Structure formats: structure tokens, C-alpha cells
Amino acid sequence: MPSSVLQQAYVLHAKPYREKSLICDLLTELNGRVTVMAHKQKYTNPFQVFTPLQLSLKAGQGDLYFVEQLEQVGESLAIQGERFYSAFYLNELLVKLVKQTFDPENLFHLYQITLNRLNSDEALELILREFEFELLNDLGVLPDFLQTADDGVDIQDDKYYVCLPEQGFVNAYPHARYQYLGQVIKAIAEQNWASDNTLKHAKQLMRQLVQYHLKGQVLKSRELFNPILKKHPSKK
Amino acid sequence: MFNTMTPLLEDLITALKVLPGVGQKSAQRMAFNLLDTRRDGALKLSKALSEAIDGIKHCVTCRNYSETEQCEICQSAKRHESGQVCVVASPADVVAIEQTGHFNGRYFVLMGLLSPLDGIGPNELGLDLLSTQISQGDIKELILATNPTVEGEATAHYIAELASGHDVKVSRIAQGVPVGGELDLIDGKTLGHAFAGRQAIE
8 A cells, every 4th residue: 555655666657648647557666566647747747767756656546546746856767779678678577577566675676776787888688687587586486496396306417407487497308498407507596697608598598487477468679679689780 | 227328329438438538427428418419510520530530541651641642741842852851759740840840851750659568669660661761762861850758769769770871861859948948947857958959159
């Protein structure tokens, strides 16, 4: 239940409701993901994505809340191109995967830190993998990285495993599409990205899990990457 | 209890609810009002609606609404002379720019802005069409006039990337102090842009 204390929030997605009002999906510091009705200002609309807001909420109808007070509007994220599309990807993941948050503060800070990291020189792949990892962890859907799900044995460095999203890692069976070496699984669990191979497999694993939990929803922001990557292969 | 809504009335109310911001109550009010006192107006409305839907399509060149294959602006040779193409998000923006009388090139109407969460990607904005037009080489300058919002900037940047590598000048409309505005009331970001984009007085 939102209280009227000031808290930080980001708009994940906004759609027009009437001429001067919007329905926004917010990620808030104290209440997690909430849907609010917000009003535009005379010439501008402060409810922009990737912009830190400080506001207080009040109860509206059912799950819809109102913005009681908009105290402060921070600087929008000033990045372009690939990193910017990645920020859209974060929003899309949050909107499509997170329905309820158990630890709003943690998720909010994860998002805030990730946005700030996108604004730095850090490798993009790394930022995205860690975000996906932490997000899935927060949702409680990460597999057990220490033991297999079928026979409960410790994962061995030199053996191959297959990830079943509902269960966890099981011993690899012939012709399985995505197989992970035990050593790689452990590196992913420790978020040790020293080898490119780990990063490659982490991408595969995260994609597999995200895809499963999207339950058929399509991630549109991935489309943004394609034509540009094709044009400038060096940017990858 | 009797159902006071006849099937036809129910259909009408459901149909009216497609309008933005119109819910059950408003739709009901509109339906009763049309049936009650404005039957002529209602007929006109239904005729205008069906004619508009049949007759209005998208211009093959600029995607703006048009009753012909190509819209008037795209057909005009004069508008092609300058080689300038102004990229805007919606037909309403074309109207706004046309009213200023400052622009004498043609337009490209995106019919939206990049917004993955609304299912709008590059293809939905017709950027494949724009990309073909750029590579054909008859565009000298692309003026990106999308809104200075996050989505607008992202779209502008995306189009600028599309055009890079081709012999096209890409420009973005300026941002700054509105006419009749007062400096102390303007937000810091806009004022910042106004300073960054200041011009020498000649």
C-alpha cells in the first residue's frame, strides 16, 4: 500500500490516457512496480523514461495509483545508440517479467545502478548479463548452480549439463540443444567473466530462462539492435 | 428485470467505446444524444466515417494520410527541389510545421516513435522505406523534427545512424526559449540547450 512519503521512481513505460494525462508503469523505491495515473505539465511531460523522479503516491482505484506530489525531476540518461536500446531492453524485461516484487528496494537499486553503468564505459554484455542474473534471482527463478536437479549430485567441472527452466541443471542427454560445462556453470554463478566463453554461455542461459518466463511474450527491443549491428559489425 | 438495451443500441455503445478516453458511461451518453436529438448529425457522422476509412490511405512516399497514391506535397515538384526531408512523428506535426510556412521541402511521417514496450520497432515506423529513399540519393538533407523526449531522441538517433555513410546532411531541430517566454520560468534543461545552441548576432 503506497504511503505518501517521498520516494524515488523511474517511469518504465507510459501511454497516453487523455489529452493531458498518462498511465505510467513505475518502478518505485518503496512500492516496487506500480501503475499510476499522472498529469502532464503545461508544455512538457516530466514522466519520461530513464529519468529519476522524486514523488509521492496516493491510493486510487484498485491497482491504479495517483501521483500525489512530483517533487523533483532529475537528469535524463544521456546515452545513445546500442546502450540506449539496452536501457529499453531493461524496461521491457521489468514490465514483462516482474508482476510483483518482494524486495522493491533491491530491485530499484539494481535498476538504478544498471542505468548508471550503461552511462559508463563498462562492457555492455557484462552489464546486461549481471542485470538479467540479478533480476531472475530477485524473481526467485534462478536454477541451483551447485547441484543437479535430477539426482542431487554436486555439479562437476568437467561434465556437461542441460538447464530445464522449471527444475534446474540436469545431466546432459544426447542431442540436447544447449549444453553447459560444469566449470562454466560455476563461473556464471560466481559472475566471474574472465573468459569470453563464460559470457557467451551466460548469454545463452539467461536468454533461455528469460524466454521461458516471458511465456510467449516477444521482446521488441531486440529488434533495435539488428540493423545497426549489421551495418557496423565492428561495434559489436 | 428487463434488458433496456436493444441489441442495436448495445452495438452502438460498444462501437463508440473505440474512441480514446470514452468508457461505458460516455459512450452511452453519446449514443442517447445521437438517437435523441441529432439523428441528422449521426447520419452525417456515419457517412463521413465510412468514407474516410475507405478513402484515406497512406502516401507511398511519405506515409502521411492521403486520398491519392501520393500526397499533394510529395507530388509537388517545388517541394522536391530543396532536397530537404523533414522527419516527424505524426500527421499533426506536419500540420503544425506547414502552418509556420518556414519549411519548403517534403516530409516523412513515422506515425509513432520507437517504443519497444508498445510493440513499435523500426519496421513499424517505415524506416525500411526511409532507408531505401536515402540510398536512392535524392535526399540532400534530413531534418529530424521528432519531439525532444526520450523516445523522440532515440528515434532521431536511430535515423541518424541509418543515414550515416550516405551522402546526406542530417540535422536536428533546435531547442530553446519559447517566444514570449520568461527565462526564470524555463526549466534548466531547456535553458541549457538554449545556451549550447546560441547564435551570433550578425
